[in-house]
């Protein structure tokens with residue numbers, strides 16, 4: 001078993017509030033790993049640390065054999081933040097070109113990757129619009145395209161399908177499965193149980209702790225229920 005990510009005894013506080021409390025997770029290469037949990041549970045705080053945007057107060061995070069935070073590993077991580085970090089005054093194409101230029105891609109490869117990423121999120125015909133004229137869902141889609149640009153071996157997607165219609169959501173998930181089949185590792189945070197169902201492994205975060213985890217089937221068996229929705233409710237109420 002090859003590990004892509006190891007999080008050991010990570011804690012993090014903002015002021016007096018402990019946002020992550022002794023978090024331990026391991027993520028295998030080639031998995032789609034889901035982080036689920038209520039709003040404010042600590043999911044975004046955790047994924048930001050996986051990308052190296054923030055540092056734990058205590059504990060250790062290893063990503064692709066690097067101790068985080070580490071700048072070298074960034075070339076190999078595609079990150080889609082929960083809040084879109086786009087240049088509103090530029091067109092979508094200009095945004096894509098800008099981000100592509102940050103990665104060490106050759107001109108021809110840049111062009112191909114931009115065409116591919118725009119296609120995955122169904123924005124190929126909208127690339128000449130300014131981002132300020134984009135809808136919320138289109139901005140999410142553009143952010144996802146940017147995360148896919150450099151063909152990273154690890155994708156970290158913070159609520160990637162919020163504001164995206166069911167048809168496109170389905171085709172995005174098909175693409176995630178295809179990337180997984182190529183051996184890529186994918187981490188998603190989600191509130192959508194139907195998406196959690198598609199993950200190989202899940203961790204449920206609540207009040208900064210991992211309260212339970214496993215494959216979707218393991219979790220349903222553990223809590224003697226038929227749906228992840230019920231696992232979510234049962235695991236949550238067992239805590240409080």
Ligand SMILES: Nc1ncnc2c1ncn2[C@@H]1O[C@H](COP(=O)(O)OP(=O)(O)OP(=O)(O)O)[C@@H](O)[C@H]1O
Pocket residue numbers: 014019037038039040041042043044045046082
């Ligand atoms: N920079 C910050 N300064 C202070 N508090 C913060 C900061 N970032 C996050 N928090 C707090 O940490 C807690 C966890 O936030 P986080 O964004 O990780 O939750 P989440 O699980 O991603 O929620 P959601 O599902 O709504 O995205 C919240 O109480 C939040 O207010």
Ligand SMILES: [Mg+2]
Pocket residue numbers: 043044045082158
């Ligand atoms: Mg979040």
